[in-house]
Amino acid sequence: MENVKLTEQLAEIIAGTGMVExxxxxxxxxxxxxxxxxxxxxxxxxVETDRLLRYVSGxxxxxxxxxxxxxxxxxxxxYNGYLGHYLDYDDVNQTVRGHPSTVLYPVLLALASLRxxxxxxxxxxxxxxxxxxxxIAKALGTKHYLRGFHNTATxxxxxxxxxxGYLLQLDKGRMLNAMGIAAAQVSGIRLNFGTESKPLQAGLxxxxxxxxxxxxxxxxxxGHRVLEGDQGLFALYGEGIREETKEILxxxxxxxxxxxxxxxxxxxxxxxxxxxxxxxxxxTLFQEGDFLPEEVQKVEIxxxxxxxxxxxxxxxxxxxxxxxxxxxxxxxxxxxxxxxxENFSAAPIPPGLLEFMQRIVRRYDGTVVPSKTALPPxxxxxxxxxxxxxxxxxxRTDTPKGSPGNPLTAEERYQKLSECCPNGLASELxxxxxxxxxxxxxDPLVQLLKTKTR
Amino acid sequence: MENVKLTEQLAEIIAGTGMVExxxxxxxxxxxxxxxxxxxxxxxxxVETDRLLRYVSGxxxxxxxxxxxxxxxxxxxxYNGYLGHYLDYDDVNQTVRGHPSTVLYPVLLALASLRxxxxxxxxxxxxxxxxxxxxIAKALGTKHYLRGFHNTATxxxxxxxxxxGYLLQLDKGRMLNAMGIAAAQVSGIRLNFGTESKPLQAGLxxxxxxxxxxxxxxxxxxGHRVLEGDQGLFALYGEGIREETKEILxxxxxxxxxxxxxxxxxxxxxxxxxxxxxxxxxxTLFQEGDFLPEEVQKVEIxxxxxxxxxxxxxxxxxxxxxxxxxxxxxxxxxxxxxxxxENFSAAPIPPGLLEFMQRIVRRYDGTVVPSKTALPPxxxxxxxxxxxxxxxxxxRTDTPKGSPGNPLTAEERYQKLSECCPNGLASELxxxxxxxxxxxxxDPLVQLLKTKTR
Numbered sequence: 047m048e049n050v051k052l053t054e055q056l057a058e059i060i061a062g063t064g065m066v067e068x069x070x071x072x073x074x075x076x077x078x079x080x081x082x083x084x085x086x087x088x089x090x091x092x093v094e095t096d097r098l099l100r101y102v103s104g105x106x107x108x109x110x111x112x113x114x115x116x117x118x119x120x121x122x123x124x125y126n127g128y129l130g131h132y133l134d135y136d137d138v139n140q141t142v143r144g145h146p147s148t149v150l151y152p153v154l155l156a157l158a159s160l161r162x163x164x165x166x167x168x169x170x171x172x173x174x175x176x177x178x179x180x181x182i183a184k185a186l187g188t189k190h191y192l193r194g195f196h197n198t199a200t201x202x203x204x205x206x207x208x209x210x211g212y213l214l215q216l217d218k219g220r221m222l223n224a225m226g227i228a229a230a231q232v233s234g235i236r237l238n239f240g241t242e243s244k245p246l247q248a249g250l251x252x253x254x255x256x257x258x259x260x261x262x263x264x265x266x267x268x269g270h271r272v273l274e275g276d277q278g279l280f281a282l283y284g285e286g287i288r289e290e291t292k293e294i295l296x297x298x299x300x301x302x303x304x305x306x307x308x309x310x311x312x313x314x315x316x317x318x319x320x321x322x323x324x325x326x327x328x329x330t331l332f333q334e335g336d337f338l339p340e341e342v343q344k345v346e347i348x349x350x351x352x353x354x355x356x357x358x359x360x361x362x363x364x365x366x367x368x369x370x371x372x373x374x375x376x377x378x379x380x381x382x383x384x385x386x387x388e389n390f391s392a393a394p395i396p397p398g399l400l401e402f403m404q405r406i407v408r409r410y411d412g413t414v415v416p417s418k419t420a421l422p423p424x425x426x427x428x429x430x431x432x433x434x435x436x437x438x439x440x441x442r443t444d445t446p447k448g449s450p451g452n453p454l455t456a457e458e459r460y461q462k463l464s465e466c467c468p469n470g471l472a473s474e475l476x477x478x479x480x481x482x483x484x485x486x487x488x489d490p491l492v493q494l495l496k497t498k499t500r
Numbered sequence: 501m502e503n504v505k506l507t508e509q510l511a512e513i514i515a516g517t518g519m520v521e522x523x524x525x526x527x528x529x530x531x532x533x534x535x536x537x538x539x540x541x542x543x544x545x546x547v548e549t550d551r552l553l554r555y556v557s558g559x560x561x562x563x564x565x566x567x568x569x570x571x572x573x574x575x576x577x578x579y580n581g582y583l584g585h586y587l588d589y590d591d592v593n594q595t596v597r598g599h600p601s602t603v604l605y606p607v608l609l610a611l612a613s614l615r616x617x618x619x620x621x622x623x624x625x626x627x628x629x630x631x632x633x634x635x636i637a638k639a640l641g642t643k644h645y646l647r648g649f650h651n652t653a654t655x656x657x658x659x660x661x662x663x664x665g666y667l668l669q670l671d672k673g674r675m676l677n678a679m680g681i682a683a684a685q686v687s688g689i690r691l692n693f694g695t696e697s698k699p700l701q702a703g704l705x706x707x708x709x710x711x712x713x714x715x716x717x718x719x720x721x722x723g724h725r726v727l728e729g730d731q732g733l734f735a736l737y738g739e740g741i742r743e744e745t746k747e748i749l750x751x752x753x754x755x756x757x758x759x760x761x762x763x764x765x766x767x768x769x770x771x772x773x774x775x776x777x778x779x780x781x782x783x784t785l786f787q788e789g790d791f792l793p794e795e796v797q798k799v800e801i802x803x804x805x806x807x808x809x810x811x812x813x814x815x816x817x818x819x820x821x822x823x824x825x826x827x828x829x830x831x832x833x834x835x836x837x838x839x840x841x842e843n844f845s846a847a848p849i850p851p852g853l854l855e856f857m858q859r860i861v862r863r864y865d866g867t868v869v870p871s872k873t874a875l876p877p878x879x880x881x882x883x884x885x886x887x888x889x890x891x892x893x894x895x896r897t898d899t900p901k902g903s904p905g906n907p908l909t910a911e912e913r914y915q916k917l918s919e920c921c922p923n924g925l926a927s928e929l930x931x932x933x934x935x936x937x938x939x940x941x942x943d944p945l946v947q948l949l950k951t952k953t954r
Contacts, residue, residue, distance in 0.1 A: 094719075097718045097719045097720065098715075098718065098720070100718065101714065101715065101718050104560075105559045105560055105572045106558075106559055118559045118572060118575070121572070193731065193735070193736060194730075194731025194732070194735065194736055195736065196684070199684070223697075226691075226692055226695070226697055227692075227697055227700065229689060229691075230650070230653070230687055230688050230689045230692055230697060230700075230701050230704070231687050231704065232687050233684055233685050233686050233687040234684050235683060235684045235723075235726060235731065235732075235733075235736065236731055237680075237683075237723040237725060237726050237729065237731050237732060238680055238681075238684055238722050238723040238726070239723075240723075241680070241721045241722050241723055242720050242721050242722075243677075243680055243681055243684060243720065243721065243722035243723065246681065246684075246715065246720055246722075247684050250684070250685065260555065261552075261555065261700065264551045264552065264554065264555050265548075265551045266551065266552070266696050266697065266700055267695045267696050267697065268692050268695050268696075268697035268700075269689075269691040269692040269693075269694075269695055269697065271691060272689060272691050272692070275691065276648075277647065277648025277689065277690055277691050278648070278689075278691060279689075281647070281648065282647060282648055282649065282689065
């Protein structure tokens, strides 16, 4: 295993990736950019985000979304990443088991606001970043997340560094150093879910990614074997180097991008994607109108074993905690309340809903056969209502709305963009981003993104 | 275990720590400050450090040692931490199994250059930071380092955040948030040893520490159980919560500070402390003059099992890698070369030394009884020379020069300071630092520290 030189080979393959190779993924990359901007501009409408804005602004001239103020490159990435993930309204990739765009686009926008870059290089850098996040996540294995690491943050540091390195056109030696610096920054924990530190961790991953690439560009050296070996990344954070690790990291590079294979899941609701199945089922049940909330005696939410790992709050106190609560998301929908921001804020959950949540139990069933388009694969949710009169109502979701197997239409995506962006911005952004790969200069985009959020 | 609330208790005890003017730990803290400044100013004489200086400068007005330029608080901490550890010439604490001052003083100086702070608060914050680093290291257990984590960086993030939080006078709620943000930043790998990324990792820990405290001060919330529990810090990075964890973290707080118990080891040589025993033995053997280098047939370096874990380079190519090489450090001393910077630079190792290193083998002996003042406890090195005529020369070190059991004199410490600082600075620094606890304003110190390195 000593001779595998995984880190060196990965750095070399990334530095040498051609921009034409990445093209098939550009359509999804551009959808991801607009969806990221939707989530970030909507995030910026929350006054609480001013705390971080005040902290970063004035340190340099890199872009801060929704304002004319500027920051140092890494603090621009921190703020924009935090903003994009603030409402948990940004895209998800199931192989990453996390949120690629809210790390990668802040990395790339920070640099694109400081250096000249073409649309093609910008998009290729994104495709590479998403690919690295997905491959690193796969190579770390499923236990990484289950143990308590936050994949968006941990894989985002490496993916962010590689995306930044590609945008900066680092040669393979410097790309390798960027990987070494990034591997030493891998962190992020799920115990911060349900607090502002979750979006912060996305921003911090972006910060570290930009910083690793810029430090490598400046000539800082690092170890060359940081992935492999018995003290490497996979040993420390995953299940070690397995037989398939080399193939996972290097196999078929550029032939079938992860973005095309597993795609991006664009959210309709501002909360954890792990609760989307529940929301789809609850909304449909309520719309069918066969019950009143007070007639519900008991609600069962049935998952495959482990399918509720991200939903850490069983008794949330606030709507913010409720973003990670199966019980709260079910209660909101079954009471006919909308899945809007107001119901997922820092305000306390009203007593009526708290009482309703007492009637909800989680169950696990390993015998249900999931759909082939299930997302994540193997996932389903069955929402089963027991009414006081003995009637049982049931609804099952395998492929939630917005996920690649049940995608939003172009109209729905544009509607999300329009609803989230400041007045009129959506119609200006759309045409520029649609032809992004033929733009030789991203400055007009950067200028648009300074449009005031509030 | 659910009810232990370790994180909350630790944050509360830290926020509530009182300041005592005649604190015995202040004497060591002040020695640590002068030694850190020695190492950092000497580090700043290396032109390579300008790469990082260019990267950070102009982002704000926090102190950058040895220059009038300024940086944002976290980038000031990054640069000064990197500088302090650049030559591996800075202090060591054996409980931390790493370098406390090069993380903590950059954290505190960044803040002290931006906010008014008294000498007593500054020193108390340092004592707390060192205490936290040591207790976190102990609670993580010895496997943490052996697996490949870099204790200076990993424990430094938490210690740095707590030191910064104390300086900023965070209340217990914000201190708890600072702990949560910091716990999500714990990283740093030993595979980067022997490259510039080792000092970078010290600086990055300082950066993260400052940032965690400032973000908490700004009102960012985090999880309240980040240490305990089956997804907490000790589960992810250590051996989980053990029976003794609570006592390790909270027991006898403030009654016998770690700085007084295990002390600081001030280095005479600019390389990894793990090689100091070898250097002491090699230098003495050479000075005794009973052999010529060409008469040496074979050299055995005998460690207790695992005692050479930090010395990762068996065949270093450069003096820089040689900082982590038992073979190189032995070869330098046994050939009568001085342990000066010139011999630990990025230049290739001369062929004569490379050839000599071929004659050196490492051995391990678990039966040797170490001295009671051994540092680290249980450590020893026996250097055994086999000459061509059959003679065997041997020298053993248990307690290396500079370590608490064999400390530098005040004169030796002042000599190090004078040799490292720009002309005349040592004599200006010394009286100010000696009475630091009675200073109401640290600005005169901050101004002195802008004295040009070169």
